[in-house]
Amino acid sequence: MTNEKIDRRIVRTKRMIRDALTDLMEEKGFEAVTVRDLTEKADINRGTFYLHYRDKFDLLEQSEDELLAEIHEFIKETTTEDIVQANLRGEPLPFIVKLFEYIQENSRFMKLLLGPNGNPAFQVKLKEFMKQNFLRKLGSVANIDSRVPLDYLMAYVTSAHLGVIQQWLAEEMKQPPKEMALTLATITFFGPGFAAGIRKK
Structure with a gap:
């Protein structure tokens, strides 16, 4: 064989x-x-x-790590040109669309991990993963000149991303992945004040 x-x-x-x-x-x-x-x-x-x-705990941890490894693969496939073109067209970042598509495909397991009775350790691991990979990907197309301490900025952004994903899963993924990616991009790049209609761009 x-x-x-x-x-x-x-x-x-x-x-x-x-x-x-x-x-x-x-x-x-x-x-x-x-x-x-x-x-x-x-x-x-x-x-x-x-x-x-080794046991069920090892199974859970390996399963979580496999999810992150699979997400990492399609993030790697997204090129700088993909991101630039998406920005020029006013479209959501392609790897964020793929993220929501992947979560949808694996929604039952993701919902268990990220739901009210989920695994807090995985949620911490996912936020750290987003911090490392999303920042690196965005940094490939723009110089990040943060007006606040970068650690706080990334804590805010990753927690917000996780919260949006959890809300989407809790609502049985009513919006399609591309729409969710656009919603997340609007909040991330323009801020919650703009997204709520409180202030203009």
Whole structure:
């Protein structure tokens, strides 16, 4: 069997286990989930589970890290030219559109992680991820000359981004990803005062 086939099989098996975790977390919450529950739900044996994960906590952490790695891949694919052209056309940044599309595709698991009973550690990890990757991407097209301490600016922006994502998930993603990306861009670049209609540009 080729390495490519083995890799595909591993990816498929891990996805089945993550889907089982999602189902079980929806049914009874993470704390009540057991490895036996997971293997039965995913229709695998315990040996297969322990081949990939130490326990359910390792499964959750690896699943979270895989989400961030997948998001990082499409952020890397967005070029400086993509961002410049989006700005010229008054369109939302392409990697933010892709972010909302990805969240929509993985909404059940994301909602569990980011909802009221979600994992606070993942929320901290996601904000740090946004801080590192979004700042670097935006810095590739514009010099950031912050009028306030940069750490506070990034704390504000990442918390705002997370809050918007959480609200979108809580409202069952009524608006399409592109519209959400445009909403986020309006708030981010023009400020909440402008977005609320309190002040002009």
